[in-house]
Amino acid sequence: xxxxxxxxxxxxxxxxxxxxxxxxxxxxxxxxxxxxxxxxxxxxxxxxxxxxxxxxxxxxxxxxxxxxxxxxxxxxxxxxxxxxxxxxxxxxxxxxxxxxxxxxxxxxxxxxxxxxxxxxxxxxxxxxxxxxxxxxxxxxxxxxxxxxxxxxxxxxxxxxxxxxxxxxxxxxxxxxxxxx
Numbered sequence: 001x002x003x004x005x006x007x008x009x010x011x012x013x014x015x016x017x018x019x020x021x022x023x024x025x026x027x028x029x030x031x032x033x034x035x036x037x038x039x040x041x042x043x044x045x046x047x048x049x050x051x052x053x054x055x056x057x058x059x060x061x062x063x064x065x066x067x068x069x070x071x072x073x074x075x076x077x078x079x080x081x082x083x084x085x086x087x088x089x090x091x092x093x094x095x096x097x098x099x100x101x102x103x104x105x106x107x108x109x110x111x112x113x114x115x116x117x118x119x120x121x122x123x124x125x126x127x128x129x130x131x132x133x134x135x136x137x138x139x140x141x142x143x144x145x146x147x148x149x150x151x152x153x154x155x156x157x158x159x160x161x162x163x164x165x166x167x168x169x170x171x172x173x174x175x176x177x178x179x180x
Contacts, residue, residue, distance in 0.1 A: 008033040030112035046140040090129030
């Protein structure tokens with residue numbers, strides 16, 4: 001399915017579906033739509049990061065969370081997360097949704113992410129088998145290491161990852177739960 005044909009689910013602030021729109025149009029018009037972000041940790045509590053492929057239409061070569069995308073109509077958040085994890089990183093694992101929130105992030109190319117993002121976590125201890133059409137590279141890094149690298153090299157990371165990481169860390173602190 002080409003980018004112009006791929007549909008995103010338009011939602012209101014309560015995550016109620018109100019329509020469908022092409023992914024590109026939703027990003028051009030900054031329309032609120034449903035999305036998800038997956039954070040995979042290993043037993044050492046390291047986060048699996050991916051580097052986006054160099055041909056991506058926005059944020060190429062930038063580092064980000066394990067995977068993220070948009071749900072398809074009729075697909076649950078968990079089903080979508082598992083599908084995309086397999087498509088991008090080449091493995092399956094159990095996922096648990098931990099929270100959702102709304103954010104808006106403009107890109108240099110004029111597009112804007114305006115998403116009601118469902119954040120999921122999972123556990124995996126092997127290296128991924130990346131899909132080079134989607135992912136340029138990967139690494140495992142502690143949360144402290146990620147925070148330090150973002151502070152020293154903020155332009156290496158996607159806008160949404162920095163927003164979502166802050167929201168994730170806030171939720172962890174608020175609920176006093178461990179990351180997995």
